[in-house]
Amino acid sequence: DAKTTQPPSMDCAEGRAANLPCNHSTISGNEYVYWYRQIHSQGPQYIIHGLKNNETNEMASLIITEDRKSSTLILPHATLRDTAVYYCIAFKTSYDKVIFGPGTSLSVIP
Amino acid sequence: GAVVSQHPSWVICKSGTSVKIECRSLDFQATTMFWYRQFPKQSLMLMATSNEGSKATYEQGVEKDKFLINHASLTLSTLTVTSAHPEDSSFYICSARAGIYNEQFFGPGTRLTVL
Numbered sequence: 001d002a003k004t005t006q007p008p009s010m011d012c013a014e015g016r017a018a019n020l021p022c023n024h025s026t027i028s029g030n031e032y033v034y035w036y037r038q039i040h041s042q043g044p045q046y047i048i049h050g051l052k053n054n055e056t057n058e059m060a061s062l063i064i065t066e067d068r069k070s071s072t073l074i075l076p077h078a079t080l081r082d083t084a085v086y087y088c089i090a091f092k093t094s095y096d097k098v099i100f101g102p103g104t105s106l107s108v109i110p
Numbered sequence: 111g112a113v114v115s116q117h118p119s120w121v122i123c124k125s126g127t128s129v130k131i132e133c134r135s136l137d138f139q140a141t142t143m144f145w146y147r148q149f150p151k152q153s154l155m156l157m158a159t160s161n162e163g164s165k166a167t168y169e170q171g172v173e174k175d176k177f178l179i180n181h182a183s184l185t186l187s188t189l190t191v192t193s194a195h196p197e198d199s200s201f202y203i204c205s206a207r208a209g210i211y212n213e214q215f216f217g218p219g220t221r222l223t224v225l
Contacts, residue, residue, distance in 0.1 A: 034213065043114075043203050043216035044154065087153075097144060098205070098214055100154040 004088045009105040012082075018075040020104050022088030025069040030092050033064060035073045037084040038103075044087065047073065078108045112138045114206050116217035123194055124225055131189045131220045133204030139184035140206035144214065145177075148201040160187055194224045 005023045012018040024033060034049040048055055048062045050071070055062045061074040075082055087103040113136040123129050133143060142161050146154040158174075160166040160181035168174045178190040187206075191198055201221050205214040 036216075038154075041201070041219070041221075043116075043218045044205075046213045046215065049213060085153075097156055097159050099156055100146075102153050 004090055004101055006086070006088055006101065006104045008102060009107070011107050011109055012075075012078045014080060014108050014110050015077055018073075018078040018082065018106060018108070020073040020075075020086050020088075020106065021070065022073070023070045024088070024090045027068050027090050028092075031090045032092070033062065033068075033071050034089045034091065034098075035060070035062065036087045036089065036100075037082075038087070039081075039084045044100075047086075078106075080108050080110065082106065083108045112136075112206075112208065112215045114140075114204065114215045114217040116202075116204055116220050118220060119218060120221040120223075122223045122225065125195050126193055128190055128192045129194055129222060131191075131202055131204075131222075133187045133189070133206065133217050135185045135206040135208070135215070138206075138208045138215075140187075140208055141184065142207045143181055143187040144205045144207075145179060145187075145189050146203045146205070148203060148219075154203060157189075191222065194222070196224045198222065199224045 032049050035047040036044040038044045048060050050062045064071045085103040085105050115134045117132045145157045148154045157172045158166045158168045160179050162181050162184050166179035181187040201219050203219045205216040207214045
């Protein structure tokens with residue numbers, strides 16, 4: 001799996017968009033970019049994933065650069081409930097194991 | 111999304127006893143299940159991968175005789191912590207993947223405290 005790097009922490013004002021960056025410069029052509037989040041003392045929650053096109057769902061948008069070396073997760077209107085650790089992971093669609101890095105701790109501030 | 115449950119959600123046991131944690135996929139068949147552990151303020155650490163009907167594959171440094179994993183059916187995997195000690199106290203999380211989905215679905219976790 002490609003290694004990903006994320007900032008250790010970020011703050012975001014409530015109601016504003018939260019933009020969480022992720023670098024995955026060694027990603028291979030068949031590896032997807034996945035985002036999960038973990039709210040304190042809960043299991044991780046799937047957010048979104050993409051290969052090379054931008055993706056959007058009811059939770060977030062995922063913007064992947066054309067060279068696929070980085071991506072940004074966008075929470076359009078952050079709420080206090082979005083405070084969590086966000087993990088960016090790259091892996092293939094086959095039976096790859098998912099290895100978590102340290103992630104980004106997002107704090108949404110009132 | 112698909113639902114994965116874990117039982118129990120928390121358990122306290124005495125040192126030297128064994129504890130079994132169940133992981134179930136409620137609305138899909140999980141061909142592969144994963145077990146993680148997480149210490150406070152740390153990320154999830156993958157312990158093992160199990161495919162239904164096969165022996166689990168353990169990550170380096172994880173004792174397979176201490177952490178017994180059984181994936182006997184497409185909806186159930188169990189993790190047994192044998193002869194638990196205080197250093198085994200942790201948050202144990204399972205996840206499941208169905209063959210037709212790319213994403214893993216995670217259980218809510220089990221908090222184990224060994225006294």
